[in-house]
Amino acid sequence: MKYSDLCIYYERLEETTKNLEMRDIVAELFKEVSSDELEVIALAAMGRIYPSSVDKDVGIAGKLMQKIISRAYGATQKEVVEKFKETGDLGKTAEYFCRNKRQRSLMKKDITVEKVFRNLRSLSETVGSGSEGRKEGLVKELLVSAEPVEARYIVRTTIQEMRIGVGEGTVRDAIAKAFGVSSDKVEDAYFKLIDYGKVARIAKEEGEEGLEDIEIEVGRPLMVMLAERSESLEQAFGEYENVALEVKLDGFRGQIHKDGDRITLFSRRLEDKTEQFPEVVEWARECLKPDRCIIDSEIVAVDDSGKPLVFQNLSKRIQRKYDIERLKSEIPVQVNCFDLFFVDGENYMEKDLRTRWKKLCEIVKEKEGKFRLVEHIETDDLEEANKFYQKALRENQEGLMVKNLDASYQPGKRVGYWQKVKEVMEPLDLVIVEGIWGEGKRSNWISSLMLAVRDPDTGEFLKTGKMATGMTEEEFAEITRKMEDLIVKEEGRRVKVRPELVVEVGYEEIQKSPKYKSGYALRFPRMIRFRYNKSPEDADTIERLKNLYNKQK
Numbered sequence: 001m002k003y004s005d006l007c008i009y010y011e012r013l014e015e016t017t018k019n020l021e022m023r024d025i026v027a028e029l030f031k032e033v034s035s036d037e038l039e040v041i042a043l044a045a046m047g048r049i050y051p052s053s054v055d056k057d058v059g060i061a062g063k064l065m066q067k068i069i070s071r072a073y074g075a076t077q078k079e080v081v082e083k084f085k086e087t088g089d090l091g092k093t094a095e096y097f098c099r100n101k102r103q104r105s106l107m108k109k110d111i112t113v114e115k116v117f118r119n120l121r122s123l124s125e126t127v128g129s130g131s132e133g134r135k136e137g138l139v140k141e142l143l144v145s146a147e148p149v150e151a152r153y154i155v156r157t158t159i160q161e162m163r164i165g166v167g168e169g170t171v172r173d174a175i176a177k178a179f180g181v182s183s184d185k186v187e188d189a190y191f192k193l194i195d196y197g198k199v200a201r202i203a204k205e206e207g208e209e210g211l212e213d214i215e216i217e218v219g220r221p222l223m224v225m226l227a228e229r230s231e232s233l234e235q236a237f238g239e240y241e242n243v244a245l246e247v248k249l250d251g252f253r254g255q256i257h258k259d260g261d262r263i264t265l266f267s268r269r270l271e272d273k274t275e276q277f278p279e280v281v282e283w284a285r286e287c288l289k290p291d292r293c294i295i296d297s298e299i300v301a302v303d304d305s306g307k308p309l310v311f312q313n314l315s316k317r318i319q320r321k322y323d324i325e326r327l328k329s330e331i332p333v334q335v336n337c338f339d340l341f342f343v344d345g346e347n348y349m350e351k352d353l354r355t356r357w358k359k360l361c362e363i364v365k366e367k368e369g370k371f372r373l374v375e376h377i378e379t380d381d382l383e384e385a386n387k388f389y390q391k392a393l394r395e396n397q398e399g400l401m402v403k404n405l406d407a408s409y410q411p412g413k414r415v416g417y418w419q420k421v422k423e424v425m426e427p428l429d430l431v432i433v434e435g436i437w438g439e440g441k442r443s444n445w446i447s448s449l450m451l452a453v454r455d456p457d458t459g460e461f462l463k464t465g466k467m468a469t470g471m472t473e474e475e476f477a478e479i480t481r482k483m484e485d486l487i488v489k490e491e492g493r494r495v496k497v498r499p500e501l502v503v504e505v506g507y508e509e510i511q512k513s514p515k516y517k518s519g520y521a522l523r524f525p526r527m528i529r530f531r532y533n534k535s536p537e538d539a540d541t542i543e544r545l546k547n548l549y550n551k552q553k
């Protein structure tokens with residue numbers, strides 16, 4: 001497909017805000033392209049370069065993009081910055097200079113979608129010394145061949161700021177509409193493949209049957225099951241006929257795949273964290289009896305006496321790419337297995353929890369303090385449940401998971417087969433979308449952070465208040481470092497960033513507010529911790545904010 005043809009769809013999408021219309025436009029696009037093209041087009045529709053299962057980043061932020069635009073079109077950097085200030089959009093900035101460029105290109109030729117994606121994907125492979133120049137070359141090559149509208153979308157895709165409002169929900173429904181399959185089946189298939197490109201292709205070529213037949217593959221991550229929040233133990237307990245209670249540990253979700261000697265560990269965001277945890281690999285080889293299996297666990301940091309430590313500690317290990325052996329001894333961990341997806345060719349996800357837990361107990365050979373089964377009881381006695389809960393709280397655990405023993409493993413969906421019970425007023429997981437450089441003592445830091453909730457329908461992030469407290473100096477420095485890489489726009493002391501960073505935020509109250517796009521403002525928001533284990537798609541939604549507001553009333 002010619003990139004200019006795709007851009008016609010982008011423009012149509014940009015012109016509407018109606019969900020159904022967007023779905024129809026995307027469906028029309030999907031129907032127009034061949035199966036081979038569809039894999040990339042399904043991602044391109046969301047402005048994504050990779051499926052979410054691929055942990056890669058093109059590494060071009062606003063500043064570098066400005067430089068590339070100026071070089072591609074022979075404008076000065078100052079002119080580019082000025083135009084950017086005026087439009088607030090690097091895509092439109094590039095479009096403008098492309099239209100008025102001083103250097104006529106001799107290389108003008110049609111660019112294809114495939115060529116754009118080939119170059120953009122090469123960006124993430126371009127590392128090491130001199131990489132900035134080579135990155136520049138890859139994007140410039142596209143920009144000099146581009147028509148103005150193409151330049152707009154190439155730039156926006158590169159910096160991951162698409163502004164067309166197409167999220168995963170739209171793509172899911174568009175695949176369903178284009179190929180006459182149900183949205184639920186599309187979503188279930190996505191939970192196994194974590195790639196809407198592949199799902200779209202199967203829907204087109206094999207229809208609903210093809211989607212149903214997708215097999216679990218050891219080594220390829222699966223979407224995990226999530227929990228709903230419950231008001232109280234009593235309420236959660238009353239939800240199901242047969243209940244299992246487990247301690248809710250505060251660590252990180254570890255999906256462990258064993259294929260003979262090959263162990264892979266995926267985080268909740270389905271990123272491959274195998275290298276960061278060599279001891280988990282060793283234990284999994286030793287403690288998981290089957291030749292091939294996939295299990296679900298919570299990995300917690302522990303102190304010398306084997307007591308769990310708070311999550312903050314563990315995030316160092318999750319993120320670190322070097323010095324792994326040193327961190328391994330500084331921050332020891334413990335694996336707590338609680339569920340299972342697959343054992344030796346058999347899919348356990350459709351079986352009930354009772355069966356899954358029984359099998360899990362059979363296949364895990366516990367290793368004291370290192371690789372264990374989570375504390376789990378099955379009871380219909382609320383008193384006993386409460387004792388279990390109080391004990392967990394006394395041991396400084398987060399709370400309890402209350403699970404329906406008769407339910408299958410439901411990936412990705414908060415359908416209410418698991419409930420979590422915690423003591424405190426629930427904090428929110430919010431995304432940082434803007435910041436303001438501090439003054440005086442704080443002038444080296446971005447010290448005021450604009451927070452936003454997610455709108456799952458449009459993929460947009462809606463502002464809900466500024467946070468300037470709760471952070472230590474170290475955290476201010478860390479957040480500034482991270483935000484600097486994500487800046488897409490600067491205006492005086494104010495910076496706009498790509499919505500990437502998720503933070504857990506406490507607050508005193510939720511108020512209605514016309515000032516923010518979400519319609520709500522948080523009173524006295526304060527930072528609790530970074531949520532490096534969460535992607536922006538995991539952040540709390542506008543729906544939840546509304547519910548909390550109503551509940552509070």
Ligand code: ATP
Binds near residue numbers: 246420
């Ligand atoms: P929270 O912020 O409260 O940890 P969350 O938003 O990360 O929750 P939820 O689906 O609400 O995710 O809660 C489930 C999470 O709790 C899981 O992702 C897992 O990491 C963790 N967890 C800890 N202990 C257990 C357990 N016994 N069973 C299932 N999940 C557990």
